[in-house]
Amino acid sequence: MEFDFEKYYDQAVELIMQRGPKILLAILVLIIGLRLIKFVVKLLNKTFETRNIDVTLRPFISNLINWILKVLLIVTVADMIGIENTSFVAIIGAAGLAIGFALQGTLANFAGGVLILIFKPFKVGDLIEGQGHLGVVEEIEIFVTKILTPDNRLVIIPNGALSNGSLKNLTAKDSVRVDLTIGIAYDENIKEARKLLLNVMSKHDKVVQDPAPFVGVSELADSAINLAVRPWCNPADYWDVYFDVLEGSKDALDEAGITIPFPQRDVHLYEHKA
Numbered sequence: 001m002e003f004d005f006e007k008y009y010d011q012a013v014e015l016i017m018q019r020g021p022k023i024l025l026a027i028l029v030l031i032i033g034l035r036l037i038k039f040v041v042k043l044l045n046k047t048f049e050t051r052n053i054d055v056t057l058r059p060f061i062s063n064l065i066n067w068i069l070k071v072l073l074i075v076t077v078a079d080m081i082g083i084e085n086t087s088f089v090a091i092i093g094a095a096g097l098a099i100g101f102a103l104q105g106t107l108a109n110f111a112g113g114v115l116i117l118i119f120k121p122f123k124v125g126d127l128i129e130g131q132g133h134l135g136v137v138e139e140i141e142i143f144v145t146k147i148l149t150p151d152n153r154l155v156i157i158p159n160g161a162l163s164n165g166s167l168k169n170l171t172a173k174d175s176v177r178v179d180l181t182i183g184i185a186y187d188e189n190i191k192e193a194r195k196l197l198l199n200v201m202s203k204h205d206k207v208v209q210d211p212a213p214f215v216g217v218s219e220l221a222d223s224a225i226n227l228a229v230r231p232w233c234n235p236a237d238y239w240d241v242y243f244d245v246l247e248g249s250k251d252a253l254d255e256a257g258i259t260i261p262f263p264q265r266d267v268h269l270y271e272h273k274a
Helices: 005-050 058-083 084-104 102-121 160-165 190-203 235-255
Strands: 127-130 131-140 144-148 154-158 166-170 180-184 213-221 225-230
Touching: 005 058, 058 131, 102 131, 102 154, 102 160, 127 235, 131 154, 131 160, 144 160, 154 160, 180 190, 180 235, 190 213, 190 225, 190 235
Parallel strands: none
Antiparallel strands: 127 131, 127 166, 131 144, 144 154, 180 225, 213 225
């Protein structure tokens, strides 16, 4: 059977003549539509800023609207080419079902993002600890939440994991407690050490006095009497208070001659008699 080149060439030319203008117009609409969507989303973000919309909601809503507009654009372009909407929707539905099974984790992250926005366990700017990471919430997106750790590293955590797992919000209250443990030797005066440590915390301008700082014996350890040192501060001042009080406590105890012991072990030697 010989290949009839002219026949297929004529059919191709006829198809291009019939569909060519529609395809070109559809491409033009697609390009203009994508640029228009980009402009709309940008305008929407500016509107959020001027109307003081919650910063937690801004990226989520803008991303969601962006995706919805793009889907509508694709449906419109497909209709212009000649693909029937019912057929196209059926194809999208079947593809969506298949993709849904393949991307169950992604859908769980989307649902997690919605739950975070509804119940608000945290918001942008909060200091949280979740999934083994501690940091300030930078942005809450459709599928992920971005936090900035104290060492300036950006950590991206899936929303599904955050919404289903345990989470600490250190900014939920006006003040947060800093937990420190400082050991002193057994022959030192506990009351004197407590007075010195309380004085260190009372002089620090970032340590709040209500609730009052606390110092108490937490453990009679092998080599030291461990004192629980508990200052309170604003969440934003947590690390400053942590390091300053720890350093100030060492300096105050040294000046008073109170020993901070290191681990010790007694070794007993027995002479074996033949």
